Amino acid sequence: MASALARALDSDLWWSFKRSPGTVASAVVALVCILGAVLAPWIAPHNPFDLATLNLGDAFKPPAWAEDGDALFALGTDDQGRDVLSAIMYGARISLLVGVCSVVFSTLVGVAIGLLAGYLGGTVDSLLMRIADIQLTFPSILIALLVDGVVRAAVPREVHDEIALFVVIFAIGISAWPASARTVRGSTLVERNKEYVLAARIIGVSQLRIMLTHVLPNVIGPVLVIATLNLGFAILAEATLSFLGVGVPPTQPSLGTLIRIGNDFLFSGEWWITIFPGIALICMVLSVNLLGDWLRDALNPRLR
Template identity: 55%
Template sequence: MPLDPQHTTQVSHADQMVPSDGQRPSRLRRFRESDLWWSFIHKPSAIISFGVLLFIVMAAFTAPLYVPQNPYDPGQLSLMNAQLPPIWQDGGTAPFLLGTDTQGRDILSTILYGSRISIVIGIAAVALSLLIGVGLGLIAGYAGGFIEGALMRFGDVLLSIPTILIAILVSAVARGALPPAWAEIGAAMVLVFAITLSNWVQYARIVRAQTNVEKRREYVQAARLLKVPAHRIMFRHILPNTLTPVLVAATLSFGLAILTEATLSFLGIGMPPSQPSLGTLIRLGNDYLFSGLWWIVIFPVVQLSLLVVSVNVLGDWLRDVLNPKLR
Protein backbone atom coordinates (compact mmCIF):
# COMPACT_ATOMS: atom_id res chain seq x y z
CA MET A 1 0.00 0.00 0.00
CA PRO A 2 1.59 3.33 -1.01
CA LEU A 3 2.46 5.80 1.71
CA ASP A 4 0.74 9.15 2.00
CA PRO A 5 3.30 11.85 1.16
CA GLN A 6 1.74 14.20 3.72
CA HIS A 7 2.02 11.53 6.41
CA THR A 8 5.65 10.90 5.46
CA THR A 9 6.47 14.62 5.78
CA GLN A 10 4.87 14.82 9.21
CA VAL A 11 6.84 11.83 10.44
CA SER A 12 10.13 13.25 9.16
CA HIS A 13 9.50 16.58 10.95
CA ALA A 14 8.68 14.71 14.15
CA ASP A 15 11.89 12.71 13.83
CA GLN A 16 13.84 15.95 13.53
CA MET A 17 12.19 17.48 16.60
CA VAL A 18 12.53 14.47 18.92
CA PRO A 19 15.83 12.56 19.31
CA SER A 20 15.93 8.81 18.81
CA ASP A 21 15.98 8.18 22.58
CA GLY A 22 12.73 10.11 23.03
CA GLN A 23 14.26 12.73 25.34
CA ARG A 24 14.37 16.46 24.78
CA PRO A 25 17.81 17.91 23.97
CA SER A 26 19.73 19.38 26.89
CA ARG A 27 19.99 23.10 27.46
CA LEU A 28 23.63 23.03 26.46
CA ARG A 29 22.78 21.37 23.16
CA ARG A 30 19.95 23.81 22.48
CA PHE A 31 22.31 26.71 23.23
CA ARG A 32 24.98 25.35 20.87
CA GLU A 33 22.34 25.05 18.13
CA SER A 34 20.98 28.56 18.73
CA ASP A 35 21.50 31.65 16.57
CA LEU A 36 23.29 33.33 19.47
CA TRP A 37 26.07 30.71 19.58
CA TRP A 38 26.35 30.58 15.78
CA SER A 39 26.74 34.36 15.64
CA PHE A 40 29.32 34.29 18.42
CA ILE A 41 31.61 31.70 16.84
CA HIS A 42 31.42 33.51 13.49
CA LYS A 43 32.27 36.93 14.97
CA PRO A 44 36.03 37.22 15.62
CA SER A 45 35.66 40.54 17.45
CA ALA A 46 33.19 38.98 19.89
CA ILE A 47 35.46 36.00 20.53
CA ILE A 48 38.52 38.18 21.10
CA SER A 49 36.70 40.63 23.38
CA PHE A 50 35.17 37.79 25.38
CA GLY A 51 38.59 36.18 25.77
CA VAL A 52 40.16 39.46 26.91
CA LEU A 53 37.33 40.12 29.38
CA LEU A 54 37.47 36.57 30.75
CA PHE A 55 41.25 36.80 31.17
CA ILE A 56 41.01 40.14 33.02
CA VAL A 57 38.28 38.91 35.35
CA MET A 58 40.03 35.61 36.11
CA ALA A 59 43.38 37.34 36.66
CA ALA A 60 41.82 39.93 38.98
CA PHE A 61 39.95 37.47 41.19
CA THR A 62 42.79 34.95 41.39
CA ALA A 63 45.46 37.60 41.99
CA PRO A 64 46.15 36.63 45.65
CA LEU A 65 47.38 33.23 44.43
CA TYR A 66 50.35 34.50 42.43
CA VAL A 67 51.05 38.24 42.84
CA PRO A 68 54.17 39.10 44.88
CA GLN A 69 52.34 41.22 47.47
CA ASN A 70 49.03 42.46 48.76
CA PRO A 71 49.16 46.19 47.96
CA TYR A 72 46.48 46.89 50.59
CA ASP A 73 48.63 45.46 53.40
CA PRO A 74 51.14 48.08 54.65
CA GLY A 75 53.14 45.33 56.33
CA GLN A 76 54.14 43.92 52.93
CA LEU A 77 55.38 47.24 51.55
CA SER A 78 58.92 48.60 51.70
CA LEU A 79 60.14 52.04 50.67
CA MET A 80 63.39 50.38 49.61
CA ASN A 81 61.46 49.00 46.61
CA ALA A 82 59.88 52.35 45.68
CA GLN A 83 59.99 53.73 42.13
CA LEU A 84 61.49 50.65 40.53
CA PRO A 85 61.07 50.60 36.72
CA PRO A 86 59.66 47.63 34.78
CA ILE A 87 61.83 44.54 34.76
CA TRP A 88 63.00 45.04 31.15
CA GLN A 89 64.53 48.46 31.97
CA ASP A 90 67.76 49.22 33.80
CA GLY A 91 67.11 49.07 37.54
CA GLY A 92 64.14 46.75 37.23
CA THR A 93 64.16 43.62 39.31
CA ALA A 94 62.07 40.55 40.00
CA PRO A 95 59.41 39.95 41.16
CA PHE A 96 58.20 43.44 40.21
CA LEU A 97 57.47 42.82 36.53
CA LEU A 98 55.82 46.19 35.85
CA GLY A 99 57.79 48.17 38.43
CA THR A 100 56.63 49.80 41.65
CA ASP A 101 55.08 53.10 42.70
CA THR A 102 56.31 55.70 45.18
CA GLN A 103 55.13 53.60 48.14
CA GLY A 104 56.87 50.42 47.03
CA ARG A 105 53.68 48.76 45.80
CA ASP A 106 54.01 46.35 42.90
CA ILE A 107 52.23 47.86 39.88
CA LEU A 108 50.96 44.50 38.62
CA SER A 109 49.52 43.70 42.04
CA THR A 110 47.81 47.08 42.35
CA ILE A 111 46.36 46.80 38.84
CA LEU A 112 44.86 43.37 39.51
CA TYR A 113 43.51 44.31 42.93
CA GLY A 114 42.23 47.60 41.54
CA SER A 115 40.56 45.80 38.61
CA ARG A 116 38.73 43.60 41.09
CA ILE A 117 37.34 46.66 42.89
CA SER A 118 36.30 48.32 39.62
CA ILE A 119 34.60 45.15 38.34
CA VAL A 120 32.72 44.56 41.60
CA ILE A 121 31.53 48.17 41.75
CA GLY A 122 30.43 48.00 38.10
CA ILE A 123 28.51 44.75 38.61
CA ALA A 124 26.88 45.99 41.82
CA ALA A 125 25.86 49.30 40.23
CA VAL A 126 24.35 47.59 37.18
CA ALA A 127 22.54 45.01 39.33
CA LEU A 128 21.05 47.66 41.62
CA SER A 129 20.11 49.82 38.64
CA LEU A 130 18.38 46.83 37.04
CA LEU A 131 16.49 46.03 40.23
CA ILE A 132 15.20 49.57 40.65
CA GLY A 133 14.70 50.42 36.98
CA VAL A 134 12.93 47.21 35.97
CA GLY A 135 10.64 47.33 39.00
CA LEU A 136 9.65 50.97 38.55
CA GLY A 137 9.34 50.55 34.77
CA LEU A 138 6.95 47.63 35.20
CA ILE A 139 4.84 49.56 37.70
CA ALA A 140 4.78 52.70 35.55
CA GLY A 141 3.90 50.86 32.34
CA TYR A 142 1.26 48.61 33.88
CA ALA A 143 -0.41 51.22 36.10
CA GLY A 144 -0.26 54.13 33.66
CA GLY A 145 -1.89 57.44 34.45
CA PHE A 146 -0.54 59.58 37.25
CA ILE A 147 1.90 56.94 38.54
CA GLU A 148 3.51 56.55 35.12
CA GLY A 149 3.75 60.30 34.60
CA ALA A 150 5.23 60.96 38.05
CA LEU A 151 7.87 58.23 37.81
CA MET A 152 8.94 59.14 34.30
CA ARG A 153 9.12 62.87 35.04
CA PHE A 154 11.27 62.13 38.08
CA GLY A 155 13.51 60.05 35.84
CA ASP A 156 13.70 62.88 33.30
CA VAL A 157 14.86 65.24 36.03
CA LEU A 158 17.66 62.85 36.99
CA LEU A 159 18.67 62.45 33.34
CA SER A 160 18.95 66.21 32.96
CA ILE A 161 21.65 66.30 35.69
CA PRO A 162 25.10 64.99 34.66
CA THR A 163 26.10 61.75 36.37
CA ILE A 164 29.30 63.34 37.70
CA LEU A 165 27.34 66.08 39.49
CA ILE A 166 24.97 63.55 41.04
CA ALA A 167 27.89 61.44 42.18
CA ILE A 168 29.68 64.46 43.68
CA LEU A 169 26.52 65.44 45.56
CA VAL A 170 25.94 61.92 46.88
CA SER A 171 29.59 61.54 47.84
CA ALA A 172 29.65 64.90 49.65
CA VAL A 173 26.48 64.09 51.58
CA ALA A 174 27.74 60.61 52.47
CA ARG A 175 31.13 61.89 53.63
CA GLY A 176 29.41 64.42 55.84
CA ALA A 177 26.93 61.93 57.26
CA LEU A 178 29.24 58.95 57.84
CA PRO A 179 31.73 58.89 60.73
CA PRO A 180 35.40 59.28 59.68
CA ALA A 181 36.10 55.64 60.58
CA TRP A 182 33.44 54.49 58.10
CA ALA A 183 34.50 56.79 55.26
CA GLU A 184 36.88 54.33 53.60
CA ILE A 185 34.69 51.30 54.34
CA GLY A 186 31.60 52.92 52.80
CA ALA A 187 33.39 54.44 49.79
CA ALA A 188 32.46 51.53 47.50
CA MET A 189 28.81 51.60 48.60
CA VAL A 190 28.64 55.35 48.04
CA LEU A 191 30.02 54.88 44.52
CA VAL A 192 27.49 52.14 43.76
CA PHE A 193 24.61 54.28 45.00
CA ALA A 194 25.82 57.35 43.11
CA ILE A 195 26.11 55.46 39.80
CA THR A 196 22.75 53.75 40.36
CA LEU A 197 20.95 57.01 41.03
CA SER A 198 21.41 58.13 37.43
CA ASN A 199 21.57 54.75 35.62
CA TRP A 200 18.27 53.19 36.69
CA VAL A 201 16.27 55.59 34.50
CA GLN A 202 17.29 54.01 31.19
CA TYR A 203 16.09 50.57 32.33
CA ALA A 204 12.83 52.04 33.60
CA ARG A 205 12.14 53.74 30.27
CA ILE A 206 12.90 50.57 28.28
CA VAL A 207 10.72 48.36 30.47
CA ARG A 208 7.91 50.92 30.62
CA ALA A 209 7.77 51.12 26.82
CA GLN A 210 7.78 47.31 26.48
CA THR A 211 5.14 46.96 29.19
CA ASN A 212 2.83 49.42 27.43
CA VAL A 213 2.96 47.12 24.40
CA GLU A 214 2.66 43.81 26.23
CA LYS A 215 -0.23 44.79 28.51
CA ARG A 216 -2.49 45.21 25.47
CA ARG A 217 -1.88 41.70 24.18
CA GLU A 218 -4.43 38.92 24.41
CA TYR A 219 -2.65 36.83 27.03
CA VAL A 220 -2.60 39.76 29.47
CA GLN A 221 -6.25 40.52 28.81
CA ALA A 222 -7.11 36.88 29.41
CA ALA A 223 -5.15 36.89 32.68
CA ARG A 224 -7.07 39.95 33.84
CA LEU A 225 -10.38 38.28 33.02
CA LEU A 226 -9.29 35.29 35.11
CA LYS A 227 -8.67 37.65 38.06
CA VAL A 228 -4.93 36.95 38.13
CA PRO A 229 -3.25 39.35 40.61
CA ALA A 230 -1.52 42.33 39.05
CA HIS A 231 1.89 41.51 40.50
CA ARG A 232 1.70 37.99 39.04
CA ILE A 233 0.82 39.35 35.61
CA MET A 234 3.69 41.83 35.72
CA PHE A 235 6.44 39.52 36.97
CA ARG A 236 5.36 36.16 35.53
CA HIS A 237 3.95 37.18 32.15
CA ILE A 238 5.08 40.67 31.11
CA LEU A 239 8.59 40.81 32.60
CA PRO A 240 10.10 37.85 30.63
CA ASN A 241 9.04 39.53 27.37
CA THR A 242 10.89 42.75 28.24
CA LEU A 243 14.29 41.32 29.20
CA THR A 244 15.98 41.19 25.78
CA PRO A 245 16.53 44.96 25.34
CA VAL A 246 17.26 45.27 29.06
CA LEU A 247 20.03 42.67 28.78
CA VAL A 248 21.66 44.58 25.94
CA ALA A 249 21.42 47.88 27.84
CA ALA A 250 22.90 46.27 30.96
CA THR A 251 25.89 44.93 29.04
CA LEU A 252 26.67 48.33 27.56
CA SER A 253 26.00 50.04 30.89
CA PHE A 254 28.52 47.81 32.66
CA GLY A 255 31.40 49.40 30.77
CA LEU A 256 29.94 52.85 31.40
CA ALA A 257 29.67 52.11 35.13
CA ILE A 258 33.34 51.11 35.27
CA LEU A 259 34.29 54.31 33.44
CA THR A 260 32.14 56.40 35.78
CA GLU A 261 33.77 54.83 38.82
CA ALA A 262 37.22 55.47 37.35
CA THR A 263 36.30 59.09 36.61
CA LEU A 264 35.02 59.69 40.13
CA SER A 265 38.08 58.05 41.66
CA PHE A 266 40.32 60.11 39.37
CA LEU A 267 38.60 63.26 40.66
CA GLY A 268 39.29 62.17 44.23
CA ILE A 269 35.72 61.38 45.28
CA GLY A 270 35.85 57.63 44.73
CA MET A 271 37.98 54.91 46.26
CA PRO A 272 40.66 56.06 48.75
CA PRO A 273 44.42 55.64 48.06
CA SER A 274 44.59 52.86 50.66
CA GLN A 275 42.16 50.76 48.56
CA PRO A 276 42.83 52.02 45.04
CA SER A 277 40.68 51.14 42.07
CA LEU A 278 41.88 51.68 38.52
CA GLY A 279 40.72 55.29 38.59
CA THR A 280 42.56 55.95 41.85
CA LEU A 281 45.74 54.40 40.44
CA ILE A 282 45.53 56.64 37.37
CA ARG A 283 45.03 59.71 39.59
CA LEU A 284 48.01 58.83 41.78
CA GLY A 285 50.23 58.03 38.81
CA ASN A 286 49.26 61.16 36.92
CA ASP A 287 51.23 63.27 39.39
CA TYR A 288 54.45 61.48 38.38
CA LEU A 289 53.83 61.17 34.62
CA PHE A 290 56.26 63.96 33.67
CA SER A 291 58.89 63.02 36.23
CA GLY A 292 59.91 59.86 34.36
CA LEU A 293 57.76 57.40 36.34
CA TRP A 294 55.51 56.71 33.36
CA TRP A 295 54.75 53.10 34.31
CA ILE A 296 52.73 54.14 37.36
CA VAL A 297 49.98 55.61 35.16
CA ILE A 298 50.38 53.95 31.75
CA PHE A 299 49.73 50.35 32.82
CA PRO A 300 46.49 51.13 34.76
CA VAL A 301 45.29 53.15 31.75
CA VAL A 302 45.93 50.19 29.45
CA GLN A 303 44.10 47.84 31.81
CA LEU A 304 41.10 50.16 32.07
CA SER A 305 40.98 50.61 28.29
CA LEU A 306 41.11 46.87 27.62
CA LEU A 307 38.36 46.23 30.17
CA VAL A 308 35.96 48.88 28.88
CA VAL A 309 36.58 48.22 25.18
CA SER A 310 36.05 44.46 25.55
CA VAL A 311 32.76 45.02 27.39
CA ASN A 312 31.55 47.55 24.81
CA VAL A 313 32.42 45.28 21.87
CA LEU A 314 30.51 42.43 23.49
CA GLY A 315 27.58 44.74 24.12
CA ASP A 316 27.52 45.91 20.50
CA TRP A 317 27.60 42.30 19.27
CA LEU A 318 24.80 41.31 21.65
CA ARG A 319 22.69 44.26 20.49
CA ASP A 320 23.15 43.28 16.84
CA VAL A 321 22.22 39.64 17.53
CA LEU A 322 19.18 40.26 19.71
CA ASN A 323 17.73 43.09 17.62
CA PRO A 324 15.80 41.52 14.71
CA LYS A 325 15.73 44.85 12.85
CA LEU A 326 19.53 44.73 12.45
CA ARG A 327 19.65 41.20 11.01
Protein backbone atom coordinates in the same frame (compact mmCIF):
# COMPACT_ATOMS: atom_id res chain seq x y z
CA MET B 1 23.40 19.45 31.03
CA ALA B 2 24.89 18.02 27.84
CA SER B 3 21.68 18.66 25.90
CA ALA B 4 21.53 22.27 27.14
CA LEU B 5 25.13 22.80 26.06
CA ALA B 6 24.38 21.26 22.66
CA ARG B 7 21.38 23.58 22.18
CA ALA B 8 23.50 26.59 23.17
CA LEU B 9 26.22 25.69 20.67
CA ASP B 10 23.56 25.26 17.97
CA SER B 11 21.87 28.59 18.68
CA ASP B 12 21.85 31.70 16.51
CA LEU B 13 23.57 33.61 19.31
CA TRP B 14 26.59 31.27 19.32
CA TRP B 15 26.73 31.33 15.51
CA SER B 16 26.75 35.14 15.59
CA PHE B 17 29.43 35.12 18.29
CA LYS B 18 31.91 32.77 16.62
CA ARG B 19 31.68 34.46 13.22
CA SER B 20 32.73 37.83 14.68
CA PRO B 21 36.51 37.90 15.34
CA GLY B 22 36.26 41.23 17.14
CA THR B 23 33.65 39.87 19.52
CA VAL B 24 35.70 36.75 20.24
CA ALA B 25 38.78 38.89 20.95
CA SER B 26 36.73 41.16 23.24
CA ALA B 27 35.41 38.13 25.11
CA VAL B 28 38.94 36.80 25.61
CA VAL B 29 40.18 40.17 26.91
CA ALA B 30 37.18 40.51 29.22
CA LEU B 31 37.68 36.96 30.51
CA VAL B 32 41.37 37.62 31.21
CA CYS B 33 40.49 40.82 33.08
CA ILE B 34 37.80 39.11 35.14
CA LEU B 35 39.89 36.06 35.98
CA GLY B 36 42.89 38.22 36.85
CA ALA B 37 40.75 40.28 39.22
CA VAL B 38 38.84 37.41 40.82
CA LEU B 39 41.90 35.20 41.26
CA ALA B 40 44.23 38.02 42.33
CA PRO B 41 44.84 36.68 45.87
CA TRP B 42 46.12 33.42 44.38
CA ILE B 43 47.87 34.39 41.14
CA ALA B 44 49.18 37.92 41.82
CA PRO B 45 53.00 37.95 42.18
CA HIS B 46 52.78 40.04 45.36
CA ASN B 47 50.24 41.32 47.85
CA PRO B 48 50.52 45.09 47.35
CA PHE B 49 48.53 45.86 50.50
CA ASP B 50 50.55 43.75 52.92
CA LEU B 51 52.66 46.39 54.66
CA ALA B 52 55.00 43.75 56.05
CA THR B 53 56.17 42.85 52.54
CA LEU B 54 56.66 46.41 51.25
CA ASN B 55 60.13 47.85 50.96
CA LEU B 56 60.66 51.52 50.16
CA GLY B 57 63.99 50.53 48.64
CA ASP B 58 61.99 48.94 45.79
CA ALA B 59 60.15 52.18 45.00
CA PHE B 60 60.13 53.56 41.44
CA LYS B 61 61.61 50.47 39.82
CA PRO B 62 60.92 50.52 36.06
CA PRO B 63 59.37 47.59 34.17
CA ALA B 64 61.44 44.41 34.00
CA TRP B 65 62.50 44.94 30.37
CA ALA B 66 63.80 48.47 30.99
CA GLU B 67 67.25 49.41 32.23
CA ASP B 68 67.51 48.95 36.02
CA GLY B 69 64.35 46.84 35.89
CA ASP B 70 63.80 43.90 38.23
CA ALA B 71 62.39 40.57 37.07
CA LEU B 72 60.43 40.34 40.32
CA PHE B 73 58.34 43.35 39.27
CA ALA B 74 57.21 42.79 35.68
CA LEU B 75 55.51 46.19 35.31
CA GLY B 76 57.66 48.06 37.82
CA THR B 77 56.77 49.50 41.22
CA ASP B 78 55.13 52.66 42.52
CA ASP B 79 56.29 55.25 45.06
CA GLN B 80 55.72 52.83 47.97
CA GLY B 81 57.46 49.86 46.40
CA ARG B 82 54.22 48.10 45.47
CA ASP B 83 54.25 45.85 42.43
CA VAL B 84 52.22 47.62 39.72
CA LEU B 85 50.99 44.37 38.14
CA SER B 86 49.70 43.08 41.48
CA ALA B 87 48.15 46.46 42.30
CA ILE B 88 46.32 46.41 38.96
CA MET B 89 44.94 42.93 39.63
CA TYR B 90 43.75 43.87 43.11
CA GLY B 91 42.46 47.26 41.92
CA ALA B 92 40.47 45.63 39.13
CA ARG B 93 38.61 43.63 41.79
CA ILE B 94 37.29 46.84 43.32
CA SER B 95 36.42 48.33 39.93
CA LEU B 96 34.55 45.20 38.83
CA LEU B 97 32.78 44.87 42.18
CA VAL B 98 31.55 48.46 42.07
CA GLY B 99 30.60 48.15 38.39
CA VAL B 100 28.63 44.93 38.73
CA CYS B 101 26.86 45.91 41.97
CA SER B 102 25.90 49.36 40.70
CA VAL B 103 24.56 47.91 37.43
CA VAL B 104 22.51 45.31 39.32
CA PHE B 105 21.14 48.03 41.60
CA SER B 106 20.28 50.43 38.75
CA THR B 107 18.71 47.61 36.72
CA LEU B 108 16.49 46.49 39.60
CA VAL B 109 15.35 50.05 40.26
CA GLY B 110 14.83 50.80 36.56
CA VAL B 111 12.91 47.59 35.88
CA ALA B 112 10.63 48.12 38.89
CA ILE B 113 9.86 51.74 37.97
CA GLY B 114 9.44 50.99 34.26
CA LEU B 115 7.16 48.03 34.95
CA LEU B 116 4.94 50.09 37.27
CA ALA B 117 4.81 53.05 34.89
CA GLY B 118 4.03 50.98 31.82
CA TYR B 119 1.49 48.66 33.38
CA LEU B 120 -0.43 51.10 35.58
CA GLY B 121 -0.25 54.06 33.19
CA GLY B 122 -2.09 57.28 33.89
CA THR B 123 -0.86 59.51 36.70
CA VAL B 124 1.68 56.97 37.93
CA ASP B 125 3.24 56.73 34.46
CA SER B 126 3.39 60.50 34.02
CA LEU B 127 4.90 61.09 37.46
CA LEU B 128 7.59 58.40 37.21
CA MET B 129 8.60 59.34 33.66
CA ARG B 130 8.82 63.03 34.52
CA ILE B 131 11.19 62.12 37.37
CA ALA B 132 13.26 60.11 34.88
CA ASP B 133 13.25 63.03 32.43
CA ILE B 134 14.44 65.43 35.13
CA GLN B 135 17.27 63.10 36.13
CA LEU B 136 18.35 62.67 32.50
CA THR B 137 19.01 66.42 32.32
CA PHE B 138 21.85 66.05 34.84
CA PRO B 139 25.16 64.37 33.95
CA SER B 140 25.58 61.04 35.72
CA ILE B 141 28.94 62.01 37.20
CA LEU B 142 27.41 65.18 38.65
CA ILE B 143 24.68 63.13 40.36
CA ALA B 144 27.28 60.72 41.74
CA LEU B 145 29.37 63.64 43.05
CA LEU B 146 26.26 65.17 44.64
CA VAL B 147 25.34 61.92 46.40
CA ASP B 148 28.88 61.46 47.69
CA GLY B 149 29.04 65.07 48.86
CA VAL B 150 25.76 64.77 50.77
CA VAL B 151 26.95 61.59 52.52
CA ARG B 152 30.31 63.15 53.39
CA ALA B 153 28.53 66.11 54.97
CA ALA B 154 26.03 63.93 56.84
CA VAL B 155 28.33 61.36 58.46
CA PRO B 156 31.72 61.56 60.24
CA ARG B 157 34.84 60.89 58.17
CA GLU B 158 35.56 57.59 59.92
CA VAL B 159 32.07 56.31 59.17
CA HIS B 160 32.29 57.50 55.56
CA ASP B 161 35.52 55.57 55.00
CA GLU B 162 33.80 52.41 56.22
CA ILE B 163 30.78 52.80 53.95
CA ALA B 164 32.56 54.50 51.03
CA LEU B 165 32.27 51.42 48.81
CA PHE B 166 28.50 51.24 49.32
CA VAL B 167 28.16 54.98 48.76
CA VAL B 168 29.94 54.74 45.40
CA ILE B 169 27.77 51.79 44.35
CA PHE B 170 24.60 53.68 45.31
CA ALA B 171 25.79 56.93 43.68
CA ILE B 172 26.58 55.28 40.34
CA GLY B 173 23.53 53.02 40.41
CA ILE B 174 21.01 55.75 41.24
CA SER B 175 22.27 57.83 38.32
CA ALA B 176 21.78 55.08 35.69
CA TRP B 177 18.25 53.74 36.26
CA PRO B 178 16.30 55.97 33.79
CA ALA B 179 17.59 54.10 30.71
CA SER B 180 16.31 50.75 32.00
CA ALA B 181 13.07 52.31 33.23
CA ARG B 182 12.21 53.91 29.89
CA THR B 183 13.02 50.74 27.97
CA VAL B 184 10.91 48.52 30.24
CA ARG B 185 8.08 51.05 30.25
CA GLY B 186 7.92 51.08 26.44
CA SER B 187 7.91 47.28 26.21
CA THR B 188 5.32 47.00 28.98
CA LEU B 189 2.96 49.38 27.17
CA VAL B 190 2.96 46.91 24.27
CA GLU B 191 2.67 43.75 26.36
CA ARG B 192 -0.10 44.88 28.72
CA ASN B 193 -2.72 44.91 25.94
CA LYS B 194 -1.90 41.46 24.55
CA GLU B 195 -4.28 38.53 24.82
CA TYR B 196 -2.38 36.59 27.49
CA VAL B 197 -2.45 39.57 29.86
CA LEU B 198 -6.16 40.17 29.22
CA ALA B 199 -6.85 36.48 29.83
CA ALA B 200 -4.98 36.59 33.14
CA ARG B 201 -7.05 39.60 34.23
CA ILE B 202 -10.30 37.82 33.33
CA ILE B 203 -9.53 34.77 35.46
CA GLY B 204 -8.74 37.01 38.43
CA VAL B 205 -4.93 36.99 38.58
CA SER B 206 -3.65 39.89 40.70
CA GLN B 207 -1.92 42.81 39.01
CA LEU B 208 1.33 42.19 40.88
CA ARG B 209 1.45 38.57 39.74
CA ILE B 210 0.64 39.55 36.16
CA MET B 211 3.50 42.06 36.16
CA LEU B 212 6.03 39.66 37.69
CA THR B 213 5.14 36.35 36.02
CA HIS B 214 3.58 37.39 32.72
CA VAL B 215 4.85 40.80 31.62
CA LEU B 216 8.34 40.90 33.14
CA PRO B 217 9.76 37.80 31.35
CA ASN B 218 8.72 39.31 28.00
CA VAL B 219 10.33 42.73 28.54
CA ILE B 220 13.59 41.73 30.25
CA GLY B 221 15.56 40.98 27.04
CA PRO B 222 16.43 44.58 26.07
CA VAL B 223 17.30 45.34 29.71
CA LEU B 224 20.06 42.73 29.68
CA VAL B 225 21.66 44.51 26.73
CA ILE B 226 21.41 47.86 28.51
CA ALA B 227 22.92 46.33 31.65
CA THR B 228 25.89 45.03 29.66
CA LEU B 229 26.48 48.44 28.12
CA ASN B 230 26.02 50.15 31.51
CA LEU B 231 28.71 47.92 33.06
CA GLY B 232 31.41 49.67 31.04
CA PHE B 233 29.98 53.06 32.02
CA ALA B 234 29.85 52.07 35.70
CA ILE B 235 33.48 50.94 35.72
CA LEU B 236 34.52 54.16 34.03
CA ALA B 237 32.39 56.25 36.39
CA GLU B 238 33.98 54.59 39.41
CA ALA B 239 37.44 55.24 37.99
CA THR B 240 36.52 58.89 37.39
CA LEU B 241 35.24 59.34 40.95
CA SER B 242 38.32 57.65 42.41
CA PHE B 243 40.60 59.78 40.21
CA LEU B 244 38.86 62.87 41.60
CA GLY B 245 39.43 61.58 45.12
CA VAL B 246 35.76 60.97 46.01
CA GLY B 247 35.52 57.26 45.24
CA VAL B 248 36.70 54.32 47.30
CA PRO B 249 39.16 55.08 50.13
CA PRO B 250 42.94 54.83 49.51
CA THR B 251 43.03 51.68 51.64
CA GLN B 252 40.96 49.98 48.92
CA PRO B 253 42.49 51.45 45.76
CA SER B 254 40.73 50.78 42.47
CA LEU B 255 42.13 51.37 38.98
CA GLY B 256 41.05 55.01 39.18
CA THR B 257 42.96 55.48 42.43
CA LEU B 258 46.08 53.88 40.93
CA ILE B 259 45.88 56.21 37.93
CA ARG B 260 45.52 59.23 40.24
CA ILE B 261 48.53 58.17 42.31
CA GLY B 262 50.63 57.56 39.22
CA ASN B 263 49.59 60.86 37.67
CA ASP B 264 51.64 62.69 40.31
CA PHE B 265 54.81 61.06 38.95
CA LEU B 266 53.97 60.99 35.23
CA PHE B 267 56.12 63.97 34.27
CA SER B 268 59.03 63.02 36.51
CA GLY B 269 59.77 59.94 34.40
CA GLU B 270 57.89 57.20 36.31
CA TRP B 271 55.32 56.81 33.52
CA TRP B 272 54.57 53.14 34.20
CA ILE B 273 52.79 53.88 37.50
CA THR B 274 49.84 55.48 35.71
CA ILE B 275 50.13 54.17 32.13
CA PHE B 276 49.67 50.46 32.91
CA PRO B 277 46.59 50.93 35.15
CA GLY B 278 45.18 53.19 32.43
CA ILE B 279 45.75 50.52 29.79
CA ALA B 280 44.08 47.92 32.04
CA LEU B 281 41.07 50.20 32.48
CA ILE B 282 40.82 50.84 28.74
CA CYS B 283 40.99 47.13 27.92
CA MET B 284 38.34 46.26 30.51
CA VAL B 285 35.85 48.96 29.50
CA LEU B 286 36.41 48.57 25.75
CA SER B 287 35.97 44.79 25.81
CA VAL B 288 32.75 45.06 27.85
CA ASN B 289 31.35 47.76 25.54
CA LEU B 290 32.16 45.75 22.41
CA LEU B 291 30.44 42.70 23.90
CA GLY B 292 27.42 44.86 24.72
CA ASP B 293 27.30 46.19 21.16
CA TRP B 294 27.47 42.65 19.79
CA LEU B 295 24.73 41.42 22.14
CA ARG B 296 22.49 44.31 21.12
CA ASP B 297 22.93 43.51 17.42
CA ALA B 298 22.63 39.74 17.92
CA LEU B 299 19.34 40.03 19.81
CA ASN B 300 17.83 42.46 17.28
CA PRO B 301 15.92 40.42 14.67
CA ARG B 302 15.92 43.35 12.26
CA LEU B 303 19.71 43.13 11.94
CA ARG B 304 19.85 39.40 11.24
